Amino acid sequence: MKQSVLFLFVSIVIYACSSSKPYSKTNKQYKKQAAAYAAILKAYPLKDSAGLPYAVDFVGTTNFSMRKPNYVVIHHTAQNSCEQTLKTFTLPRTQVSSHYVICKDGTVHHMLNDLLRAHHAGVSKWGNTTDLNSSSIGIEIDNNGSEAFTDAQIGSLQTLLGRLKNAYQIPTGNFIGHADIAPGRKVDPNNHFPWQQLAGNGFGYWYDTTNVQVAPGFDPLQALRIVGYNIAKPQAAIQSYRLHFTPQDSSKTLNESDKKILASLMAKYQ
Structure with a gap:
């Protein structure tokens, strides 16, 4: 009897730990990949396949900084739940990701450092800018593509946009949608999205x-x-x-x- 109770207790603890941190493995993988990129930065100047530097003489300048995002691209997930989207973005085989995911209850999941490149825009162009992945922050909002967005989602989104705008000095006109940068290929966020409301708060123009x-x-x-x-x-x-x-x-x-x-x-x- 005691063994059965002990087994049940251990099972509950294991389940509780696994359910409270369902993404512990992918979080560990994230840190591993980030460390690998940090090692590449530290190893400059890079060497080619023959083990030679691209330029013989390397003189490190003292005047440089991190690249910063200049656009925010808003998406709907086209999936049926936040959990489904989080799983999609943590499977290596999907090769898709975004910096933030906003659930229907307004919960915001930060999935990638803003200064790293997410795979959310694909083949894209806005004005003279191509490859928006390299210069933007991607925000995915939990929505199947045909429904209205919740007040909680829009409230959390505007709070997030305000922080990003202030942090990176993103121009007002550079808050755009996936459909804007990929005409004919993407239609998100859908026609329920309140662009006029966002523009009234300085996120895009109307x-x-x-x-x-x-x-x-x-x-x-x-x-x-x-x-x-x-x-x-x-x-x-x-x-x-x-x-x-x-x-x-x-x-x-x-x-x-x-x-x-x-x-x-x-x-x-x-």
């Missing part, structure tokens, strides 16, 4: 068409380009613009109302 005068010959497609969209595939760019700025409209052409919106946005993003 339009004001009250006093906008559209110049004769105004080209709305070129305005999309100036705002930041990749217009190589015009209809894809229009779709991404609509998801962000006119989610109630699903048309694939730009009308007179869009011209006013884009004229207003162009003035802000320039």
Whole structure:
């Protein structure tokens, strides 16, 4: 009897420990990978496959600093729970990740040092910037892609965005969505996302068409380009613009109302 009770007690302790720290193994792997990158930095100058330095004479400058993120890219997870997303981001075979994950109850999981490169943007372009993974922070919000975001999520998101903006001096116009940087390939965050609310708090721009005068010959497609969209595939760019700025409209052409919106946005993003 005593042995049975002891076995039960030990089992409960083991379960409690494993359930309270379900990601202890991946946390350990994170530290191991981070240490490996730190060792590479320390070993500069790097050597090539023949064991030779890229340049013979290395003179270490005293004037340098860490690279810092210049964009924030917002996503929805397109999965069914926060737990599912955390698991996806901790499996090496998936090769996907983000810096932060925000659950429906507002819980924020920080998954990667802001100064390291996450795999969240993929093939991407915004203005003249390509490879957004190398210059951005990725934030994933738990959402299956077709539902509204919770008040708790948006509250936590705005608190986080405020901290990131202050920490890295991220420009107002550089808070964007995955669909913005990958037209035709991505549609997140979905059309329920409150971009106007965020813009009102300094995270991205919103339009004001009250006093906008559209110049004769105004080209709305070129305005999309100036705002930041990749217009190589015009209809894809229009779709991404609509998801962000006119989610109630699903048309694939730009009308007179869009011209006013884009004229207003162009003035802000320039």
